[in-house]
Structure formats: C-alpha cells, structure tokens
Amino acid sequence: MKIDVHVHTKKIKKGDATTREIDSRRFHEIISSTEVKIVAITNHNHFDLTQYNDFNSVVGDSFQIWPGVELDILEDARRGHLLVIVSPKHAQSLEKIMQSLTRNQTADAFSISIDNLLSNFDKLNPLYIVHYKKQPDLSEDDIGKIVNKTAYKNRVLKEATNAISAGIFLAHGHSSIYGSDVQDWDKYQALSNDLPDLRLPVESFEQFCLLLNKDQASINTLLSKKTSEEISIRPFEDGKILKIKIYGDINIFFGAKGTGKSKILEAIANYYTSKGIRARKFEFGPTDLGEIYDLNCKKISIDLKDHGVDYCKKEIDFIRKAEEVDVTSLSRYQQFYSKESKNKKAKTIKIKDFSAENPDIFERNLKSIKDVHERFIKFQEYLKTDKSVKEYVDKADLSGLLENLTKIIRDLEEKRLNKFMEYWATCLFNNLIQKVKEEVAIKTGTAEKPTTTGFHGYALNRIKIELAVKFILGNINKEIPKSSEYIGNLDEKGDLYCKTEIVIQNGSIRDGRFDPIAPNVRKSSQQDFSKKVKSINDALYSPQLFKQISELNNLEGIDSIPTIYELLMVERCFILNEEQYEASTGEQSMLLLHRELKEDKDVYILDEPEKSLGNEYINNVIVPLIKEKAKLGKKVFIATHDANIAVRTLPYNSIFREHKKDGYETFIGNPFLNYLENIRNQDDKKDWKEISMRTLEGGRNAFGERGQIYGNP
C-alpha cells in the first residue's frame, strides 16, 4: 500500500492551479485506480470539514482520508511550509482551530508562528511534516524548535521533494517522507507510482503514529496479520534442532560466509518437501538455459492432430504397397468368339452370357448407410444414458426427440438391410456367373467370355492412389502455428522469448535452421520423400506412375518415414527484439532466477540470488518480484549478502547468523522493530540497521536509497 501525505483538493491561494480542484466522485475514482490507501488532505491554510465529510461518504472503506492542512509558518521573518495532519476523529476540531486562526484573514495573508502552531495544534496529537530542502522551507533551527517544544517528538518528519532526496535524508539520520503535492489531478495516476510504500498494513492514523514510535506491540500486531509458523529443522551435522519462526512473507538469512545459511535453506526445503509442499533450493549452478528450454529439441513432442494434421499412416502405407492392375487382353475376347461353343446344351445355359455387375458401388452405398445408421444409434445411446442430458433437457422434449430417433433408426435399419442384400446379391451373382462360365469352359473346352475390359479395376486403382496422394499432400502443406514462450526480461535490452517453429517438410523447405524432430530421420530422406509424393501425383494417370512408386520405395531411409510425423522439422531458439539471441552467462543467471520466481508455488528458497547479477537487475526486476510474492503471502526464504535484497525488500523476518568463538548464534528480528534478538538469549539484542549496514554488501548505500519505503524512519 502507498501513502500520500500531501494532497490539495481546492484552489485556496491565488497561486494555486485550478487543476487542484476536485470533486468527491473524481477523487474517489482517481485514488481508487492507484495503490494509494492513505491520503492526507492538506490545503493551504484551510480545512473544509464539509468537503472532508463529503469525500468520506463517497469513498467509504476504499481508502483512508486523513484531515490536514498546509500552513504558512512565519518565524522571525523566515517563511516555510508545514503540514499538520490529525486523526480523522479530530477533523471537527481541526476545522474549528483553523476557522478561529484565519478569522478576517485571507489564505494568502495568513501565517502562524511556531509557538502559536504548537499551542493550537499539539492538543490534537498531530503529525508535523515540515518542508525540508523544498521551497519554502524552514531552517534547521526552526525545525529543532518544533522538535524540542512539541510533546510528539517522533512525529516530526521532514518532507522531501522525491524518493531520492528522502533516501539521502534518511541516510543522514533524518526521519523523512514525501507526498505528491498534487498540482493537476489528471496526472495523479502516474505521479502515484513514486509515492512511498507502506510495508506494514497500517489501519489508522493512530497505528501509523505508533509505528513511528517503534511501538513493539503495534508492530507485532501488524506482523501477526501475516501467516506465520514455527518450524523445527536440523540443518547441521551435530543434529541440533533449530527452531525459527517464519512468515508467509520474506524471510532473509544473512551473515558472514560459512555461517551455515545454505544448510539452513536446504533443511527448510526438506522440511516442506516432507510435508508434501513443493520446495527446492534454487542456486546458480552449471545448468545451461538452453538445456532447460530444450533448444536441441531432444524432448520435444507434438500431436499432429492438435494442429488439424493427419498422420497419413494408412495412406503412406497404401501408396507404398500399391500395384498395377492388369487390363483384359483383347486376345481373350478373340479366343472366346473364335471358339464359341457349339455345344447345344451349353447354349441353353444363358447365365454364362450375363455380364458381371460391379459390386463396388453397392459396397460404397452399404458403407455409407452403415456410417449414418451407427451415428444415429450412438446419438440415441448418448441421449438415453448421459446424466447431464437428463438434467438440462426438458423431459417432454427429450422424449419427443427419442421417439423421432427411434423412427429414423428403424427406417435406416431397413435401408441398411436392403443395401446389404444388394451388395451380397451382386457378389453372389458375379460368383455364379464366373463359376458357370468356368464350368462351361472346362466341359466344352472353349475359352470363357471375359466379364470386364479391366477399365473399372484399372481406373479404381488409380483413383484410390490419387485419393491417398492428395490426402498426404493436403496434410504436408498445412502450417503449424509458431509458438513463443516468455523467458524473462533482460533489463534495457528487452524481453527474451523462446521461439519454437515447427514445419512439415513438403519438399520445398531448404532452410538450414530446421532439423528433423524424429530421431533417426535424415533431412535428405524427408525432402526426397515429399518430392517423390509430388512426382507420384504428377504421374497418377500416366504410364510412369508405378515407376515413381517404385522409386519412392527405393529411397534411402524410406522405412524411417511411416507417417507425416517423421517429416516434421523444428527450430527452437531464443529471440530478443525479433532477432535470434544467445544469452551470456550473466543473462542466463538473470533469466533462471526470473523463471524460478515466475513459477507459481507457495515456497521459494533462494540461495544467494544476487550471484552474477547486476544491482540494476536486482533492484528493477528481482526485488519487485520478491515483494510481489510477499504480498501474496508466499513464503520466501533468501540467503543473501546483498543489501539490496536484504534491506530494500523490508523483510518481515531477518535471520542473522554469527560465528563466535564458542559456536554459531542465530538472531531473529525485523526492520520495523530494528533489532535482532538471539534465539537462545532474549537479552542479547543487536541493531538491525547497524548489523545490516556492517554485514551486507552495499549496506550503507541501500539505506541511503531506501527513501521510497517507509517503515523504518
């Protein structure tokens, strides 16, 4: 959640821009579209209770609005601005005080001395935020006077102009914060991104003030809103139990090298694994990113049917086994007519002179009606047995539909029987003719009359080959969509993707980028195969057809291509800005860590994630990702020497390991309480900030740049 301690809702002074004016509806809409959950209204020398109440009634519980005012301080001719922010329960009192102070004065003319300020406002238990190095600002002496004279010393904060200034002030021991000081509400959404984060879920003005006082009970109350548990692990060879409280948030392990942090992480991983929770320690090793993404495509598998491509196994097999069908020799006709039987009895057997019927048409008809009939039966079965159908379809409608289906199915049964009879009658009739012809030929010693020219058989054979070839060509010319998997961000260079392009070798692909997916298939065999199928297609109705089929069967490696799957070729590579890219070792480290954090799981265990990574990447990519996990209540364990991670994430749990003469000690604490406590001795406490600055790499800088994160002023 973010906090904005300085917003204007009205044009009060002459110099105020009209764009500071805002109504309750728009105010609600704009703030709700940001991460800001606490807003203090601080108009110049003016507090409008009516507007405050109106805003509150519209906003409801969406976010907190704290009443306040930005005052002109005049101290011995020195001018400066100061924000007074009070609890919502003092809103009415604030208005009364302001009305009495500004009576007969315009906001432009109004000013107040420090003594007057404190005597009027201290009774409201306020938060004072003074302009600091931000014009018009008070002098160090004037600020010192406020701190000395107010009853709430911890509630005097210095307002910087931005996150960087606030960070620098903090590094120099100043309690600092900053607000938007909004000039134009249209620009607020963008402006809000830079506002300070509140790491703990502050629920009220009073709670915020307690945090400023580092009130242990309040901090513990807020910490307890996160899930936590105490785990017992045995990380070391001595078998001693280490009990640590861990949070569904960021748990940092830090300390000098060789203090057993990695072993603790390993033990934590084992602890969760034994409970059936997915957990593994992530550390940089020799693993290659290309191996993880299978750039060599050794593990790739694809189901062609998912892409509407048929495997064509049956068709390829059919073509390879196809043989020429002979036509009837004309001499057989001549033989018959030249030696036509003179046998009187034979002449009476008319059946021998009948022509055979072609059974193929009847066979196709029978198959066609069989398909229709069986589909109807299946549909009827589905309607009768499926529970969901009974649940969702009206009973009367379903009954009517089933009745109609029964009638249709009965009709189809009858037709199917007729087609069946037609087919078998033809087959039997043909057999009879053939048998009689053979017998007459044998008994009379004359040649039998040919029953076909061979045209039908010849044509049908070629038609079936054509169908198979066209089916194969139709499929090998299909395109499989490219796929792209996001790997991670390479900072300024851009986003890295893993692109997979799969093509079917249709005979014309000569691109060297592609390699066969199927093992033991040669690229040349793939290309030769497809080219040959095309040649067969060109020769379907020519004398060259079976020469082409024979050449197909003689191709080298033909047996390695039983289906279209064996014609698949693949290219997989990393892509950055549409160009192929080879990631360096450092970049691979970045991406591996990014990948680990992108995985959706409950426990993340990272051992020195900063290794091989630049500060910028840690700050811009890794730290936000870790914080995101924490917001989701995931358990994140990190052993680190890097202050950017240990400090900038403001962990709920900091576990410090120290090696002393008589062994190792474990201290647990957090940045909010700002101390670390020895788990074996509650009296042994260390300053969290001090230890972090001393132990972590870049510790002092991290504190200097931490202005954006409020919680440990």
Place this chain on the structure above:
Amino acid sequence: MHLGRGGKFMVTHKAIITTVGSEQFLDLEIEGADLKIPLTKDEPNEIKKVFNELIAHLRKGLFNFQMEEKKDGDLIYQVAKEYIQQLNKELGDVYQALTDYQLLEK
C-alpha cells in the same frame, strides 16, 4: 446427348474399327483425343494409355460409345461390339466412383 444411368445427361461418341496396314484398331472418337485400342494384337500399355485418357474425360462428364450395327459382322466386329458394351458399363461405374470421391472437374 441423352439421358443415361441415374437420369444424368450423357454424351455418346462413335466407336469405329479402323485398319492400319495389317492391324485393326478400335477407334474411340472423342474430340481432341487419339484413342486407338489394338484389336489384333495384345498391347496392354496402349490400352492403359487409352484408359488414362478416358478417366481424364470422365472427370468432365459421363459419356459412352456406340458402334454401327452390322448384322453379319466378322469376328473382329463381334469382339469390338462386346468390348464396347462392357466398356460402356464400366465407364458408368467409374463415373459414379469419381462422383462419390468428389473427383469430378467443377
């Protein structure tokens, strides 16, 4: 053109016996095609060439062949007559198959 099997319109082409030297052929007179089936010697490859042409023409539409009627035709006439009779029937069957497999030219 007349109605053929299944009520479809059908073109009828002439089939005649020709003599070239000592060999006789059955000429199938389809415009733009030279279709000769050797009647007096076995030439399966020649017949297959003719069949390929017939299939190509069938894709455009159904047709058949008709021979001039002769009461006292010789052996070759009888062979040719029987051949054409059977071929006509098979042309119909193949046309039906091309229709069923959707291989007709549109």
